[in-house]
Every structure is written in C-alpha cells, then in structure tokens.
Amino acid sequence: MLPKDPVILLSYINTQLRDFYHSYDELCEGLQIDGNEVKEKLKNIGYEYQETINQFR
Helix, strand or coil: CCCCCHHHHHHHHHHHHHHCCCCHHHHHHHHCCCHHHHHHHHHCCCCCEECCCCEEC
C-alpha cells in the first residue's frame, strides 16, 4: 500500500527507485501500481520524474 500523503509518497518512491529499481516503469511493474496516478499526485506538489537520474525532482 502506497502512502497517501504526497510528500511521504515522494520520499517512498524515490527511495524505492534508488534502492531497488532501475527505472520508473520497473518500479510500477514491481509494485503493481498505476504509474500515471502516482505521477499526477507528485506533479501536483511540483515534482516530475527525471529519467536521467531515476528520481522525482
């Protein structure tokens, strides 16, 4: 289950990307989550996925 709070979600997703997944698509598949929904939640707080660094910034 993903955190509901967007700031905590940001921290959780970036930690997962750093420690376990080489791409956002791999994370979404591994966690079985809707990647567009997560991207939208994080975009609402000013963060977008940066593929070159594999993080939301």
